[in-house]
Every structure is written in structure tokens, then in C-alpha cells.
Amino acid sequence: MHYLIRLDDITPYMSKEKFEAVQAILDKYRVRPIIGLVPDCRDDSIHGGTNARRDDSIQCPLQEHGDGREYSDGEYKLLLHELIEKGWTVAQHGTYHVYETKESGLLGINPFSEYAGLPYEAQYEKLKHGKDMLKDLGIEPALFMAPGHTFDENTLKALKALGFTAITDGLYPKPYIREDILFVPCTLVAYDKLKGLDTICLHPNLMNDKDMADLESFLKDHCNEALSYNHESLHQDAVNYGPFTAMAEKSALKARQRRDRIAHSMRLSNFMVCTDHPNSAIKWAKRIIMSPLLLSKRYDDIK
Numbered sequence: 001m002h003y004l005i006r007l008d009d010i011t012p013y014m015s016k017e018k019f020e021a022v023q024a025i026l027d028k029y030r031v032r033p034i035i036g037l038v039p040d041c042r043d044d045s046i047h048g049g050t051n052a053r054r055d056d057s058i059q060c061p062l063q064e065h066g067d068g069r070e071y072s073d074g075e076y077k078l079l080l081h082e083l084i085e086k087g088w089t090v091a092q093h094g095t096y097h098v099y100e101t102k103e104s105g106l107l108g109i110n111p112f113s114e115y116a117g118l119p120y121e122a123q124y125e126k127l128k129h130g131k132d133m134l135k136d137l138g139i140e141p142a143l144f145m146a147p148g149h150t151f152d153e154n155t156l157k158a159l160k161a162l163g164f165t166a167i168t169d170g171l172y173p174k175p176y177i178r179e180d181i182l183f184v185p186c187t188l189v190a191y192d193k194l195k196g197l198d199t200i201c202l203h204p205n206l207m208n209d210k211d212m213a214d215l216e217s218f219l220k221d222h223c224n225e226a227l228s229y230n231h232e233s234l235h236q237d238a239v240n241y242g243p244f245t246a247m248a249e250k251s252a253l254k255a256r257q258r259r260d261r262i263a264h265s266m267r268l269s270n271f272m273v274c275t276d277h278p279n280s281a282i283k284w285a286k287r288i289i290m291s292p293l294l295l296s297k298r299y300d301d302i303k
């Protein structure tokens, strides 16, 4: 297993305190992540100050810039260049980070998108605006990170026309090439479910003390398996996207949806916790014997 780390929602509005805490952990284990910069952030739900967001679908577009800024223009630019200097990789994370459509795009992970479903020209112009904003900071990333993991065929075409060569997304455990764009897997599974090559997707603004401790304890045991972004070597390992990859992605998406459903069902998840056992024969015997209890409310209030 090898993995990359990506930090989403990097803006001058992100929580300085949380970003610095994540940075200190990554530096300690010499891990160099991908950082997703939102070029012209209009989404105040990803402000560091408003720490309430738990759901990507809840958004309050910004009316004007200014308030909530944790870094001045100069500080932000300096920070980014320092990070690039020490080997961190920059990706363009959308343009405004505001979801305009209810399309789930090519991967089907979320039913909302900043790009998917919009005409090619609109997508091209929006992406170009973001790219130009980053150019003003002296940064020209070739890697793209779609807000909500949503994009469609036209997004890929526009990205290619704008000189992007890769996307940090894909539900297949190996990098693949689709429409001349390299997809670097990001299957959004928990630390203990990583396999093949994957990307751990972190949102520093949303990380609490436990999330920071979990990251640190994972890196303590696995920092040797961390990769920093290297386009050439990932490209070399990539397969071509085809019917087999498409099928594998579909089943990964189904597994993800199943996991989500389980996580959202408190009764079922409490039942799973109460019937868990290290010996899988005993675990399944417990589950079969106790399954009638799933019909009662007994498991609703445990935990």
C-alpha cells in the first residue's frame, strides 16, 4: 500500500491554527502533501472561522471578500511559496467552490457540482478564471482537484485545453488515464481500509483534536509508505481507462454507498458494534442469533 495526502480547501480564509497543526504533523513525519487551493473562494462554509460545516452540500456563497480572512495577501502568497519550496504540490481546487448544478458527474460520489452539467464554454471560462487567479500568485498547477469530486467529460476537455495533466480523483486502486488526463486514486476510505495506491483526503478546517491524533498515529506507523506527487512515476504506473476499470469503479462506488448507508443507520451501526468479535465465526454467529433485535429500538441509544 502506498498513499498520498491531499489537504482540501486551502484559502486565505482557512483556520491558521488548524492548518499549522496539520503542517506540524506532516513536517514531523516528512510527508509532503498535495494542497488544493480555491483560487477565488466564494464559499464561506469553508472559512476556518465558521467551523460548523460537516456536510459539503451546505453552502453560503460569499457576498464579498474581506471578513474572515486569516492570512493577508502577502502572507498567503509567502506561505504557498514556502510550501512549494519544501516539496508540497499545489492543485487547483475548483474556482469559487460554489456548487452550481445537481449533477454527480463521472464518478457519482456527490449529487452536486461546480462544473458537471454546465456547457463546455462555461466550464472552460470558469476554470480559466481560477487558473488566472493562481497565476497572479505565481503558481501554475497542472493538477486539478474538483470540489465535491464532481466533474464531467466537458470538464476533462476544458482541463486538457488549459494545460492540466492530472486529477486527484478516481475510485480504482491504481492511477489510470482517461481522455489524456491522469487520474490519481482517491477512494475516500478510512485509514485502515487503504490498499493499492490511494490518496487520503483531509479538510484541515474541519479537523478536531481526535482527527489530528488519528493522523499522527497513522503517520507514526505508515510514514514510510507516503508518496509525494510525482507525475512521471504515477503516469508510468497508470493503466488505460476501459471497461474493466469502469466496472471496478462502479462496484467501488456501490461499496462506498453501502458504507455510507450503514454509517447513517445508527441502529445498524450500533448493532454492528455490539456484535463485533475478533473471531469472524463468533461475530457472524452473534449477528445471526441477535438479528431479530434489529427490529427493536434496543440499539438506537447505545453509545
Ligand SMILES: [Zn+2]
Pocket: 008, 009, 093, 097, 147, 148
Ligand atoms: Zn473543497
